[in-house]
Amino acid sequence: MAYAFDLDDVAFLRSPAGTEAVAALSGRPLTADSRLADVAAARAAAGPRFAAAALETAVLRGKAAAKLDGTADWLFTGDALQQATAAAVARHRARRLAGRDVHDVTCSIGADLREIARVARRCLGSDLDEVRLAMARHNLAADGATAGFVRADALRPTSTGTAITADPARRDGSGRRRWNPADLVPPLDELLDVYTGRDLVVKCAPGLDFDAVPAHAEVEVVSLAGQVREAAVWLGGLADPEVRRRATVLRADGTRDELTDREPDDCPTRDAGQWLVDPDGAVVRAGLVRHYAARHGLGQLDPRIAYLTGDAPPPGIRAFRVLDHGKYSEKALRALLRAHDVGRLEIMTRGVDVDPDALRRRLKPRGGAEATAVLTRVGSTPRAYLCRAERT
Known part of the structure; x- marks a missing residue:
């Protein structure tokens, strides 16, 4: 079971003592075989109260390196890291938000918000989870990014004149994925209802049922290095009015290819060629x-x-x-x-x-x-x- 961080943990991890403790643990093997020795080292470095938080942070930073670049000093929870958008995909999605005022209403630990902050005119992050919100403040500050933060329910609008981005939770407490849009937290239909008429993008699982989104929405399916990562639902001024489905292929070398249903689909059925x-x-x-x-x-x-x-x-x-x-x-x-x-x-x-x-x-x-x-x-x-x- 993942460690449950609290605000005292976050405060310690942001302190010089916490920074030093995690740095010392990051140099250890952090494997199943070294677990007992790693725990003893964590207790020596961080003390009994914060040993688990320091050790978990060292482990999560190691896992994050393959998914999120430039996060060596970041703080995570296990569930938040698991759901965090890969950096290349988050950067791609943020491109459509460039120059706008943007409110990320489910900002979590700030993975999407960081990329938005790099291109937006102004941005705001909010979340109900006060621990993740505190981590997001730390993470964006560590990255040199500027954003405002407020603790708020995504289903109770707290900004006006902003484009809205949301990433509903797609896993239950056991880590299993939620495929039904009605089971997301918050549910997709409630997000769409609350922000009717607003410029909105909602990140969803790639298995999204297209019938669950409005007929006028644009659904973009994104892959990275050959693996399908997400479906994004674009609405309002963020959507292309002539497109209902888009496929975006992001390659490991940084190039990308896009295809939409606006293009011709004349395709014969034929015997195998070369x-x-x-x-x-x-x-x-x-x-x-x-x-x-x-x-x-x-x-x-x-x-x-x-x-x-x-x-x-x-x-x-x-x-x-x-x-x-x-x-x-x-x-x-x-x-x-x-x-x-x-x-x-x-x-x-x-x-x-x-x-x-x-x-x-x-x-x-x-x-x-x-x-x-x-x-x-x-x-x-x-x-x-x-x-x-x-x-x-």
């Missing part, structure tokens, strides 16, 4: 597979399946050069693997009920080559495509 393409998850989740195919001159193997095909893949992606294909059965796939001397096998599936790990164990490929098996269906027929993955 390449198969598995569109980024943001494109698939946003329902823009046909638009992506039309942009890049590709077709679909099946109109209900997201795998695309063509004779030239889009640049800068991981695509799959088709080596062989045929109807799928384990026996037929095993024969394909033998024919191409495959020993290292990646298995991708869509539209077929196959467990890739269990299938790989049964196939026991033994050759010297590496390949990817794409298992899907065309109409009612299961198909197998043996491919070589290449970076285009």
